[in-house]
Every structure is written in C-alpha cells, then in structure tokens.
Amino acid sequence: MLTLKLQIGKTQKKLPEGEIIFNDQSIHRGSFDKDVFKLNPVVGKNTLQISLSNKKDTDTIIKGNQITEDVYVKVVDISCDTTKDSVGHLDTIGNYKTQKGEDLKTYGFLSYNGTYSFVFDYPFFVFQRNKIFYQ
Amino acid sequence: MDKSKEKNMFEYHAAFIFLPITKSSHLFTAMPLAPALLKGICDSHGLKTTTIDLDIELKHERQKKYFNTEIEKYLMFFHPMSEEAYDWYHNWVEKTARRLIKMNCNWLGLSLLSYQSLAFAQDICFWIKKLKPTQKIILGGAGISQDDNTGKTYKNNKKMSDIMLETGLCDTVIINESENLLIDVLLQNRKGKLDSKRQLSQAELNQLPTPSYIDYKIDLYGQNESNFKLEKHIAAATITGSKGCVRRCTFCDVFTFEPKFVFKDGRKIADEMIEIYETQGIKSFHFSDSLINGSMKAFRQMNEHLVKKLPKTISYLGEYIARPIGQTTDEDYHLMAEAGCKHVVVGVESGSEQVRNHMKKKFTNNDLFHMIESLYKVGITQQWNLMVGYVTETRKDFEETLNLVQRYKHIKYPNILANPGNILSLLPGTPLADTHARQLEIEWEDVKEGVGMMGSVWKSPKNPENTFENRIKWWLELIELCKENNFITPQRYENKKAMAKMMLLHWNQTKKKNAYS
Secondary structure, X not given: OEEEEEEEEOOOOOOOEEEEEEOOEEEEEEEOOOOEEEEOOOOEEEEEEEEEOOOOHHHOEEXXXXXXXXXXXXXXXXXXXXXXXXXXOHHHHEEEEEOOOOEEOOOOEEOOOEEEEEEEEXXXXXXXXXXXXXX | OOHHHHXXXXXXXXXXXXXXXXXXXXXXXXXXXXXXXXXXXXXXXXXOEEEEEHHHHHHHHHOOOOOHHHHHHHHHHOOOOOHHHHHHHXXXXXXXXHHHHHOOEEEEEEEOOOHHHHHHHHHHHHHHHHHOOOOEEEEEOHHHHHHHHHOOXXXXXXXXXXXXXXXXXXXEEEEOOOOOOHHXXXXXXXXXXXXXXXXXXXXXXXXXXXXXXXXXXXHHHHHOOOOOOOOOOOEEXXXXXXXXXOOOOOOOOHHHXXXXXXXXXXXXXXXXXXXXXXXXXXXXXXXXXXXXXXXHHHHHHHHHHHHHHOOOOOEEEEEEOOOOOOOOOHHHHHHHHHHOEEEEEEEEEOOOHHHHHHHXXXXXXXXXXXXXXXXXXXXXXXXXXXXXXXXXXXXXXXXXXXXHHHHOOOOOOXXXXXXXXXXXXXOOXXXXXXXXXXXXXXXXXOXXXXXXXXXXXXXXXXXOOOOHHHHHHHHHXXXXXXXXXXXXXXXXXXXXXXXXXXXXXXXXXXXXXXXXX
C-alpha cells in the first residue's frame, strides 16, 4: 500500500473540496476533511490525480503582506508502506493544470482550482532508477 | 487443480530462468545448473517445463555494444547508465518479459545465483508484472536467500525476499534449497515465502534426478569469450557432486547457506555425467561444488568409475582443495587426469602460512608445492585464486605471495593461471565479519559508496600497515607480477588493473572531499 499525506489549508469557514482519483478509481470526493489516504498500487505505471474545485479568490486572506488564511491542498508525501520510500521528485512526476488551462510548476501545491496529476511507477525502488531522475 | 487440467490451460507448468549477471572465469562457459536440475526434477514428476539462460543471452547481445561495461556495472552495483545504455537495456528487458509471458507458463521460476542477480531480478519482475499482473513468479537461489541467511536487510529493516513479495514483484520466494518444495509449489500454486530450513541430506542428494540441459541454446556457450582456453571452446554442463565445504574458511560465506558438507556417491556422480553425455551429447562438465575433492573417497570412486565406464571421452573442471601431503597420492593425480580432469581452481589465497592458518585453510607451503607440482606433472592445469590484504596480512606476508608467484615462473601459461581476485571484503555472516572483526578491532573508513565492494573499506589498529590504500597498491603489484610471469590473460590483467585503479581513484577523491568538509 501507499500512503498519501496531504496538508490541508482551510479558513475558519471553508474546507477545500475536490477529488482524489487513483488509477481511474475515485478514492475521495468532497471536502478534504482528512489528510491521510491509502492507495493500492499496481506494479508498473500508476496515476494519481488530486483536484481542487471550490477555491475562490476571496478565500485567500491577506493581512499586510502575509497570507493568514487560505484554502489549498498540498501533497506532503507519497510513500510506500513496505519500504518506507517516498516517491519524491513531485515536480518531475507531477503536472498541475489549472481550470483556466495553465500549467503551473509547484512542488505538490494546489492553490488554484485545477488538477495535479502524478504519474509514477511502483515499486519506488525500481522507479528511482528511472532515467528521468538522472542528473 | 489436477495436472491434466492445468496442462490444458498452460503450455508449460513452469519455465526456469537463469538471471544475469555472472562473471565466469573458467575454462568452459557452463550452462547453469539450477534450472536444469529443477527441470530434471519436474521431468521425473511428469510436469512439462523448460529452461532459459538469460545471462548468456544478454551477454551475447550486450558485448557487441560499446556501453557493455555500463550495463555490467548497473547489474552488479546499480550504477546509473548513460541514456543510450539505459534505453537499450530496458528495451531488452521489456522485450524479454513479453517473450516469457508469451510462452504461457503457469509459473516463471527465476534463479538468482548471487546478489549480482538482484538488479536484473527486480527489473524483469517489474516488466512481467506490469505487462501481465496475473503471471505467477517464483524466486529462488542464493541471491534472494542471502538476507535471510545473514540477517542483512534491504529497506525498512526488511529482507530483500520480503520486499519483493510485499511489493508484488513476485508471488513466491523459496529460501535456499528448493528441490524438496518445488513440486508442491507448482502443483498447489503455493504463495509466500517458503523455507525448508534445512539442507538436503546425503540420501536426498543421492536421489536427485540427472539435470536436463536439452532446452538451453547450446550454441551460445561455444562462442562466449573466456579468460582461459584449453581446447576448442565448448559448452559445459554444470554438475553437483557435493554441497557445503569441509573447511570453514574465515572469509567465506558458504557455511551460511550450506552448513553441512554432504556428497553424492562417486559412482552416482559419474553415472550422471555419463547419462548427460549419452542422452544430451555434452562432453564437458563444470562442478558447482565448493570443492570436488571434499570427500576423497567419493572423488576417487567417481574417477575410477569414469575411467572404467567412459575412458578418454569427457573432460571436467572444478574447485579443488590443497590437502596435506599423503592425503592425495600420485595415483590419485594420475587417476584424475585419466578420468578427464583438465583444470582445477584452487583457493590458494596467500603465499603466507601465517595468513592461511588464520584463514583456517589447513595446508602448509610444502602441501601446496606438492599439489602444484603433482598437477603439473599429470598435465592438469590450475588456477590459483589469490586474495590481497587479509585482516592479519602484513607486508612481509604479502611478499610471500609474491614469492609463490616467482617460485613457479618457469611453469608457463596455460599450466598455471593466477587470479589475483580482489582485496579482502568482509562478507556478512562469515566468521571474519562476525567474530574476528571484533577481536581485531576492525573499524570502517568514512567513505561514500562506490570506492570498493561493500566490506572492503575497513581498518584495524592491530595491523596498521594493512590500510585500504596499501591493499590496493599491493594488489596492483601482484597483478603486475602475474603479468610479468605470464600467469594472467591480457583481458583479466586489464580488467583487474582498471578495477584497482578505479578504486584507488575513488578513494583519493573521497579523502580529498573529507578533508575539505
């Protein structure tokens, strides 16, 4: 099994909403009211999609030049329960497309409505030898 | 499910596949034993199986490529490859996985000879399971059993066998000997980790069927490059006369997976060789034994039986132990030659008696000289495995190894071949690593991976001149002397020298880095 660990950004009034789809199966839909999910991977290619759908411009509360509250979802870790390896390289394996069709480069951080798609092979100790990680 | 129903669903009950990578340094390129023996066992139970040697197939394909060494280093040490090598290798693995799946086998049995088969095992399992998740895979052999035998772990404090099972790369792992468990696994589709927790007894060893080599691509073995050629290069069958070892050398890990020395009746060994010759046409044999003369009684019986039943027909080679003078007579040496023994590999290790005594090799210099000269007299060629930088070895001890090479410089290649193997590496599970390392206050140098083999970067305050750097320098000195005396093939000379220089270079770079940090 894999453990997907998220960081949930919420305001006093609002939780982020969206969907988690793993290998074409929905494993969560609605408010992100928990931050840990279990994923059952297959040997070979796996696709994880995390979407944020209810964000509004007014959800980001700024005081001075500081963001004090925000609605967002951040991927903290995707790790293997057996080996405790993390997939890492979220920027290399991930693609974040906003609802407006923009491709954003972040490290697992969804702060606009859109979908972050991660494509990776399992097990991670095989995937980590993939040439995409060569310097 | 009964056998007949299963046969209808699948083309084969199983294919037994020998995995890369091995570095052969023997006279013959031998066809691997494990798949052939497992096929022999299945044949005797009426199961349809076949054998494939992916090691030789990959060797043939990659040796034409300029990035061959990169692939070798990846398979042996997981070193990253260039993009071109990476693409070529993974394309080959994927193609091979497709081919194996297409064979329509209920089980694919992957045989891992050593830890150097692990990278390939992970890659081929990955591709097979990616392409066909329901394909059943079983892993066996010393390569996958090592962690279970030595207590080593791979990741998250788990053994390699458990990681392979839990991540779904395989369905079943058999630890150590699979001969008694195999049929049950194949017919009952048993999954998980299986360990008979015992070595085959002498009686069971004697009851094993003859290995079947008929499905290997025999032509591939004749073309392979070798360090040493006595005659036209030909394919050899691997055969087992014994398991385990009569010695318990301090640096060796055979004891961890074969704790007892058990051997077949000498006539049974000879009969197997004769049967393989008569039914499969193979005339050359390579013994898988830790030593062919572990039991002098069985060894004599085998040679006598071969001389009587099949004179001047077959040839064989194997690892051989130097014994105290008198335990092997002149008659024994003549009998060996007459029976077809062409070449022996001897774990000489050091020219110093003091060093060999600590190793528990149990032979004196006089025993060694007698063996060397006796083998030479009867025309059996010999390879000496030499090791540099044993934990108690001093410069003076090392010079005795140089003296040994000098002493026999009048005997020319190919009669004596030296293999200045490597510097000492402390293997987990050996008496050296488990007991002596504490007594000798062994410490580990602060180096990054890649300097040498794991376990080679040690130091001991009790033997201060035997440093990593000195060991490499002594090794280079020995390699040069072996070349000077024509005891080493050009290919082996270049390989060994390059490896020693690379280790020294990495060592110096690491030292520099440590000095700056």
